[in-house]
Amino acid sequence: MDATRRQILKGAGLLLILGARANPDAAPEAAGAAAEGAYNPHEHLWGMTIDIEKCIGCGNCVRACAQENDVPEEYFRTWIERYEIEGGDLEHPKVSSPDGGKHGFPPSSETTTKQFFVPKLCNHCQESPCVQVCPVGATFDSPDGVVLVDESYCLGCRYCVQACPYGCRYIHPKKMTVDKCTLCYHRITKGLTTACCEACPTQARVLADLKNPADPVHVFLRENKVQVLKPHMATRSKVYYRALDGAVR
Amino acid sequence: MMTPVPGVEGFMYPNEVELQWSLLIVLYPYITGLVAGAFILASLERVFRVKAVKPTYRLALLTALAFLLVAPLPLQLHLGHPERSFEMYLTPHRSSAMAMFGFVYLWYLLVVLLAEIWLDYRADIVRMAAVETGWRRWLYRALTLGSMNISEEARAVDDRVGYWITIIGIPSAFLLHGYVGFIFGSVKANAWWSTPLMPIVFLFSAMVSGIAAVMLLYMAAMYMQGKKVDMLCLDTIAKYLFFVFLIDFSLEMLDLVHRIYEADESFRSLDFMVHSRLWTSQVVIQIVLGTCVPLALLAAVLVWRFSETARKRMYVAAGLLTLVGIFAMRWNVVIGGQLFSKSYLGYTSYKLDFATREGLLPAIVLMLLPFAILWALVKLLPPWKPEEGDRDGVCPAAP
Amino acid sequence: MQGRWKDSIHLIRPAAVFLAGLLLFLVVRAYIVPPTFGQYGHYRGAVLDEVRARPVKYAGQETCAGCHVEETEVKGKGKHATVACEACHGPAARHADDPGSMRPMKPEGTALCAGCHEMDTAKPKWFRQVNTKEHMPGMKCTECHAAHSPALH
Numbered sequence: 025m026d027a028t029r030r031q032i033l034k035g036a037g038l039l040l041i042l043g044a045r046a047n048p049d050a051a052p053e054a055a056g057a058a059a060e061g062a063y064n065p066h067e068h069l070w071g072m073t074i075d076i077e078k079c080i081g082c083g084n085c086v087r088a089c090a091q092e093n094d095v096p097e098e099y100f101r102t103w104i105e106r107y108e109i110e111g112g113d114l115e116h117p118k119v120s121s122p123d124g125g126k127h128g129f130p131p132s133s134e135t136t137t138k139q140f141f142v143p144k145l146c147n148h149c150q151e152s153p154c155v156q157v158c159p160v161g162a163t164f165d166s167p168d169g170v171v172l173v174d175e176s177y178c179l180g181c182r183y184c185v186q187a188c189p190y191g192c193r194y195i196h197p198k199k200m201t202v203d204k205c206t207l208c209y210h211r212i213t214k215g216l217t218t219a220c221c222e223a224c225p226t227q228a229r230v231l232a233d234l235k236n237p238a239d240p241v242h243v244f245l246r247e248n249k250v251q252v253l254k255p256h257m258a259t260r261s262k263v264y265y266r267a268l269d270g271a272v273r
Numbered sequence: 274m275m276t277p278v279p280g281v282e283g284f285m286y287p288n289e290v291e292l293q294w295s296l297l298i299v300l301y302p303y304i305t306g307l308v309a310g311a312f313i314l315a316s317l318e319r320v321f322r323v324k325a326v327k328p329t330y331r332l333a334l335l336t337a338l339a340f341l342l343v344a345p346l347p348l349q350l351h352l353g354h355p356e357r358s359f360e361m362y363l364t365p366h367r368s369s370a371m372a373m374f375g376f377v378y379l380w381y382l383l384v385v386l387l388a389e390i391w392l393d394y395r396a397d398i399v400r401m402a403a404v405e406t407g408w409r410r411w412l413y414r415a416l417t418l419g420s421m422n423i424s425e426e427a428r429a430v431d432d433r434v435g436y437w438i439t440i441i442g443i444p445s446a447f448l449l450h451g452y453v454g455f456i457f458g459s460v461k462a463n464a465w466w467s468t469p470l471m472p473i474v475f476l477f478s479a480m481v482s483g484i485a486a487v488m489l490l491y492m493a494a495m496y497m498q499g500k501k502v503d504m505l506c507l508d509t510i511a512k513y514l515f516f517v518f519l520i521d522f523s524l525e526m527l528d529l530v531h532r533i534y535e536a537d538e539s540f541r542s543l544d545f546m547v548h549s550r551l552w553t554s555q556v557v558i559q560i561v562l563g564t565c566v567p568l569a570l571l572a573a574v575l576v577w578r579f580s581e582t583a584r585k586r587m588y589v590a591a592g593l594l595t596l597v598g599i600f601a602m603r604w605n606v607v608i609g610g611q612l613f614s615k616s617y618l619g620y621t622s623y624k625l626d627f628a629t630r631e632g633l634l635p636a637i638v639l640m641l642l643p644f645a646i647l648w649a650l651v652k653l654l655p656p657w658k659p660e661e662g663d664r665d666g667v668c669p670a671a672p
Numbered sequence: 673m674q675g676r677w678k679d680s681i682h683l684i685r686p687a688a689v690f691l692a693g694l695l696l697f698l699v700v701r702a703y704i705v706p707p708t709f710g711q712y713g714h715y716r717g718a719v720l721d722e723v724r725a726r727p728v729k730y731a732g733q734e735t736c737a738g739c740h741v742e743e744t745e746v747k748g749k750g751k752h753a754t755v756a757c758e759a760c761h762g763p764a765a766r767h768a769d770d771p772g773s774m775r776p777m778k779p780e781g782t783a784l785c786a787g788c789h790e791m792d793t794a795k796p797k798w799f800r801q802v803n804t805k806e807h808m809p810g811m812k813c814t815e816c817h818a819a820h821s822p823a824l825h
Binding site: 144189273 | 284286288291294354360361364366368371372541614617
């Protein structure tokens, strides 16, 4: 139906360029995924909890993410930062993230400073600045609370990269569209956890379904003091950190 | 412990090392600024009846059109997928400042500029459609849209409608450029950009650059045609330039003072940036050479008496420095806003390529293109009567 | 009044050109916007299924445990109970789909152990760490510790 309509359009000579554009909805794999599923996006709300006291900076999450999602070299959907703070000087932490912490960190024997690791990823904000600025609806907040990108619709204008306060987005050097953490949407909607959580040896990061009353996240949030990154940005982040230091930005 | 990344100092989030918006995005607000400024100068004559600037009325309109036609090109060239840009018209996201660009642009191009130029030139177009030969004849005949009625009454109607279009056009020009400022000013993640003053600073700097550009173009056009420059017109434009520039400079200084006094979490980082990576382009070029010097020159003309030649030279110098200064301002906003980390712990650098898609070469071509278009427009729709270049040389039916 | 109409009628022409353009745009737009756009929000609804259809590479702990019962049991009783198989053996979904097609990697012990357990003051205190240069130099970790259940054997 749609195809014939568009052929008529073409025949009439109306905006040939527009007519020539392939309809992304015709993608064959879409039908396959739909057939699989009893998954109802309205029944879930995804987020993550990160316990700073459990992170050992091994880099397993960064490597697993890169493998699972074919993340291009030198770009990161998740990464680890190492903080080093002297006394009360929260304004000037020494921060490093060699190759995103992908291969771990050189061990330190410094005992006079406070040191710890901070894993980072997209915060899947509920008031996402990146979604707000996308001019065409190529990036969006899914019904189950995951900020995703429509690769076949993204212009590559990079406005969302500018708007993200956390540096979680980049332009894929081959696709020339924006790329970011999908919270392993292809996994979590099939009952698996994310690649980073799967690979984390200490359970420092744990996937959370905030709409599932049986999810341990509710106990975690009740029993711990938690914080989100850059709370003053008021993005309603859904990545909750336990034992997050005030120096982290 | 720090792994050195070329061009990076301190800590950047790993995805931040690469700059997102290049020189082409510097050109975009620069060019739309020239459009808005030139149009506002044209509307001075039309709406506010500043008779002295009449010789530049049509030139200002054509300048605005020439630059407006080029304005979307740097954006288009910058996109990862230029072939998808029409999606902005298909499914514009209402919460996105950028999505509105397409609509503001079309509104301004079609409803304001083209309509106003058509109404103003209609009598000339009809006349030339009768006089010219060959392809030009066909072109002018097409431009008449099939109506040859240029009776006195019809011209009076055109003038009335044109007046109202100009009145709509002024807020539209404000919208066009104020909105460009909003694109930057509304990014809360970026402390260098995020200020409510951004749209208004962009607007006034747009007027400054547009007025300076039309002033220079008018002098150049008169010089090339061997005609005498209307000094009353020039002095008046220079006076407007001075006052608008003064407002612009005050707004920018207000922003600066506010930032220094409040000294929020971003201040140390930005202050260091201005004193290091942006020192030349911000302090030396934008503030000293591009603002203080032209302001001093323009003020001097208002305070002391100078000969005509001296005044002309001062105007040329002030105009050129102004254009360089406003360009530096756009550079410092767009590039400067991407040199520091959103963690406020480090800095990256911008490497300008030459012959790449977003390099210096396409930028130069894009900057020359409006002048080529303007040249063609002036040939096609002469702003002045063939034999005169002075203040009588405007549309005969204009009041 | 009639003269005024006659002298304004030429304005209809540019207005007609604009209207024709607008109409054309609206017609084209109606045909070309992807059908599922707006299904859930301001985006193409079909993209959710497209993203879901991406291939899985890490099979997940449950899948591994489904076949490798013995290893899972040993690991479950030891200190590495919370470490998933693929955390050390790498992504194995292809192996799970067709065990013959690919074997998960068997990591070289000592370097892998050091990746987590090398002494580093930035690591949390509760986490067992050793200085591999001082702690039994010249020996392999697995000479004393079993990887799946690393208490001394």
